[in-house]
Amino acid sequence: MANTNTAHGESHVQHHFVDSEQQFDSSKLGMWIFLVTEVLFFGGLFVAYIVYRAWNPELFYMSAKELSTMMGAINTIVLIGSSLTIALAVRAAQLNQQANISKYLLVTIFLACVFLVIKYFEYTSKFAVGILPGELYTYEGIDHPGAAIFFSIYYMMTGLHGIHVIIGIGIMVWLLVKTRQGAYNSSYFTPIEITALYWHLVDLIWIFLFPLLYLIE
Amino acid sequence: MAATAKDLNIREFPVEENPKHHYLNAETGLKSWLFTVDHKRIGLMYLASIILFFFVGGVLALALRLELWEPARTFMDADTYNRVFTLHGAVMVFLFIIPSIPAALGNFFLPMMLGAKDVAFPKLNLLSFWIYSFGALFTLYSIAHGGVDTGWTFYTPYSTSTGTAVISMTLGVFIMGFSSILTGINFIVTVHKMRAPGQTWGKLPLFIWSLYATAIIQVLATPVLAITLLLLIMERTLGVGIFDPALGGDPVLYQHFFWFYSHPAVYIMIVPAFGIISEVISTFSKKTIFGYWLIALSSLAIAFIGFLVWGHHMFVSGQSELATVIFSFLTFFVGIPTGIKILNWVATMYKGSIDMKTPMIYALMFLFLFSIGGFTGIMLGALSVNVHLHDTYYVVAHFHYVMMGGTVFAFLAGIHYWWPKMTGKMYNEFWAKVASVVLFIGFNVTFLPQFIMGSQGMPRRYYSYIEQFQTLHQTSTVGSWVLGVGFIIVGIYLTISLFSKANKASSNPWGARALEWMSSSPPAHHNFNYTPVVLHNPYDFHKPISEFRLGIDGSGHGEETESKVELSSDKA
């Protein structure tokens, strides 16, 4: 498995790796396994969603009407766009186009912020009418005793997803700073590559959240 | 291989006996430990923490047993008793046994057995230790604030309504979950990407296979525990109601989530123990392991089946009859890969030259105790029997036979097996044997009576009991004292061995064949000063030992690069 090439003297290769290739492959596999844990982390909430939806289909049909399909759809497009731009950032790194890495990272961060702003308006409009999670729920527009449960699940799922978006923004800002310092080039761009994988997973989860939460008609 | 072997200039590298320079004195000072990225030092720090928490959990257990001396109050009140058994369970499970073998012995030996210089992500490895310590602080905080009285399972709805420090305790467990996940990621990537030249999957030591299977469980199951505890914390802080029947939630769903992690977690605890037993039995029988692939793959099979059977903890919870029947049926399948392992270990000993050194004695005790634990587990998996035995001392005895008789005895086997390699010192063999016998007697005196009490209907977690059980309870309590004495003896002779000068260990005191024994005792800072090349299976005892010390010059990196990288990682 580990090949026996002699050293390249590349400064980014840590001492315990044989070469840059082994280090890159390891980081990438490590990130994928981390994504596995993310899938199962969100998976728990999806299980709660499915169990309660199977028990109370009517509740889910009634409650989802309160959510703005338009805002959800725009956010879906925004996240897809950000997935594209971070993939372009990786490509720019592979092709050694320093200026483009920064440019695409910046656009990705911008789109992520747009997502959060839209989410903010969604949340506040719900809070305003008393749609809050669990015990705090006071809204009377849904004629079902279990309405609070739907919104508990909604807030847990989108909230956890939102935290992932915020973490993603933090990492990308850090990447942007490092890129400006010239840390990445075509022979070393592992952090950009694995951050992109993380960001695509955030997109992936939203792709399921959108129809499951917003589009129950 | 043979053609390229010449080109690569493979030769034998003799082992330096009792080296002057090794990982323990490569750097000095407290900082060189706390900020080390050396997997061996991190393994030792884990070992120290684990022993500390084993001591804490053990003292709590002794207190519990003492309280049960009288049918009513002996020396603590019922509320305190509830908190003490909860803490005993939580400390032993989350702070001791889950990290025990993988994070301590696994960290130390996995890279060495692979012929690697370190795990794939040394800094994450250090981070994992710090996260573990941080989580442990939360646990200590909750102990200081009155502890928790829910039992280690934190079942809702009681855990959402009790006034005790549930949030800090579950936050601690939540945080420690990340440490477990990081260890798992590190091990999987290391096994995939860092194996020495020639070390194919079929030449991996079985301890590696068991750690690999464990890492897969850690990665797949731990995130579900994280989300469960997060929901529990949200339940207590915001009242989200997902587990609260008053708001339309379902407390049994909590149990599903909890056991989706915690049943596989049982295999996080026991599968690494299987790995140690495979190493020890083969080494001390001087014989190729019987059924290498069956043992290796049965670890993976246990990991997989372990995910299908969690509901056997919930037979009386009110889950549907259909689920109950299916869970009971699937539970029996766990017995198959486990039985395969037991058979293979016994077959390995058959006609071997068995050397009754301390690790081997512990391994044999493991076979006896774990078999009892396993068979009673099958009993408990049977639906009709379970309804009678559910939440009785029978269950307590069963999982102590598996977890303590199994994992702790295997852990002791592993510590005695690798002690000379880790420390470069040999312990006193006579006292080690005495202690093993004391522990074995103490263990059985403690827990055999609990099977009897349980089958007669003594419920677990009860503060008081009817007088007919007093003799059995007192026997069990006396047994716990014998166990305590056994552990004290172990602690004393191991500590003495560290500080005495006369008992230096050779690099390979047991004549083993796996790669970790081909380094010096204690190992060099970077494990090997060459790139090891593996030609044989680690259990090929019929081949000369010189053929296991092959390697090529250099270690894939220039010395200049190495010193440069070390400087920069010191800063970080």
Next chain:
Amino acid sequence: MSEHNHHVIDLKYLLGAAGALVVLTVITVAAAYMDIPRPFDLITALTLAFGKATIVAAVFMGLIWDKKINTMALLFSILFFFIMIGITLLDTLFRDRPFWVWN
């Protein structure tokens, strides 16, 4: 650096994937407004979501050109998610009586 032959994903694949994702999103929303009878509305929505997810994983995350082990990791996570939900449903769908107060 001759050994750095990481696959550079062709621009047309990235743009094509993004375009396909937008189109599928529009179809998803449109399908929700059509009166598809239950449970086929859910099946349609989930099929479209899985289609989109496959595009993201295959193209954006580069699994088509990547080492197979990474694809396996993703598939394993999905398999174990299905085990979790599948077995849980064996309980929740077949209970005599749920636990909530309003039933």
